[in-house]
Amino acid sequence: MKPYRFALPLLALMSVPVVLTGCTDLSAQEKAKAEKQEEKAVDPMEARLAPVQVKAEELAPGVAVLFGAGGNMGVSHGEDGTVLIDDQFAPLTGKIQTAIADLGATPVKFLINTHWHHDHSGGNENFGKEGAVIMAHENVRVRMAKGSTVAGREVAPAPAIAQPVLTYKDGVKLHLNGDTVHIRHMPAAHTDGDSIVYWEKANVLHMGDLYFNKVTLPFIDINSGGNAVGMLEAANIALDMTNDDTKVIPGHGPMATKADLMAYRDMLAEVIDAVSVARDAGKSLTEIQAMKPAAAYDTNPNAFIKGGAFVEAIWKSLENSAK
Numbered sequence: 428m429k430p431y432r433f434a435l436p437l438l439a440l441m442s443v444p445v446v447l448t449g450c451t452d453l454s455a456q457e458k459a460k461a462e463k464q465e466e467k468a469v470d471p472m473e474a475r476l477a478p479v480q481v482k483a484e485e486l487a488p489g490v491a492v493l494f495g496a497g498g499n500m501g502v503s504h505g506e507d508g509t510v511l512i513d514d515q516f517a518p519l520t521g522k523i524q525t526a527i528a529d530l531g532a533t534p535v536k537f538l539i540n541t542h543w544h545h546d547h548s549g550g551n552e553n554f555g556k557e558g559a560v561i562m563a564h565e566n567v568r569v570r571m572a573k574g575s576t577v578a579g580r581e582v583a584p585a586p587a588i589a590q591p592v593l594t595y596k597d598g599v600k601l602h603l604n605g606d607t608v609h610i611r612h613m614p615a616a617h618t619d620g621d622s623i624v625y626w627e628k629a630n631v632l633h634m635g636d637l638y639f640n641k642v643t644l645p646f647i648d649i650n651s652g653g654n655a656v657g658m659l660e661a662a663n664i665a666l667d668m669t670n671d672d673t674k675v676i677p678g679h680g681p682m683a684t685k686a687d688l689m690a691y692r693d694m695l696a697e698v699i700d701a702v703s704v705a706r707d708a709g710k711s712l713t714e715i716q717a718m719k720p721a722a723a724y725d726t727n728p729n730a731f732i733k734g735g736a737f738v739e740a741i742w743k744s745l746e747n748s749a750k
């Protein structure tokens with residue numbers, strides 16, 4: 428599959444024959460062919476994103492969540508400037524900027540990537556060009572610079588302007604807009620570069636893809652250094668940081684509470700334990716998949732990750748942890 432970054436130049440190139448043939452009197456057949464070519468020239472990603480609306484929901488004074496397509500975004504705004512957490516896909520940048528302006532916020536000053544995946548960092552190039560300071564865990568920069576394959580989809584190396592310029596190992600704090608924003612790295616979980624973001628005063632927690640709320644079973648990107656056991660540990664650390672009033676922004680899915688996050692943690696613990704026990708008893712991956720240890724939670728037929736893939740990721744995680 429072609430890296431998305433090449434979509435626009437490709438679109439420009441493929442449009443040329445259509446424009447040229449448009450100068451002559453085309454037969455119906457040729458016209459149909461030209462139309463077909465034009466159809467093909469439209470990047471499927473851009474077409475899919477065209478109807479997407481970016482909607483904001485205020486969570487506390489100066490703190491909001493933005494929903495669009497891709498990873499949920501967080502916003503901190505006020506007199507010290509606007510912070511954006513994750514930025515979805517490049518074609519949505521304009522809509523994201525409009526949603527931020529509608530909150531009464533100034534243009535983005537700091538951009539934090541919760542991890543390197545393209546549905547959370549696809550707008551980096553646009554925001555970088557507009558002067559945002561991009562921050563992330565050091566492995567995010569390494570993986571963006573290299574490019575990789577995620578779930579079978581090739582992601583090209585990111586240009587320098589899209590890469591984080593401020594990286595950290597364990598975390599960093601932002602003191603702005605009357606709050607302290609804690610950015611904390613969680614080792615080897617969804618990837619090896621995940622961060623969670625916690626607004627201390629507003630009591631809002633952005634989990635990135637360490638938390639998929641209801642929409643799918645967890646995606647653990649083993650290829651990017653992810654590990655199911657780290658995912659469970661991250662959920663436990665996050666729970667320690669929260670109380671019953673905390674507003675939890677998941678990487679994907681609707682807003683959540685501490686109770687929702689607890690149920691997610693319990694699910695992770697239960698399925699990891701079931702796979703681990705069966706594996707220790709000598710069962711093969713195929714045998715454990717057939718046992719369907721995640722069946723009770725594998726309820727969405729359209730989910731990105733189904734029970735079999737989840738079990739396989741846990742199996743590989745346990746294998747990697749044992750090395």
Ligand SMILES: [Zn+2]
Nearest residue numbers: 542544617636
């Ligand atoms: Zn992700």
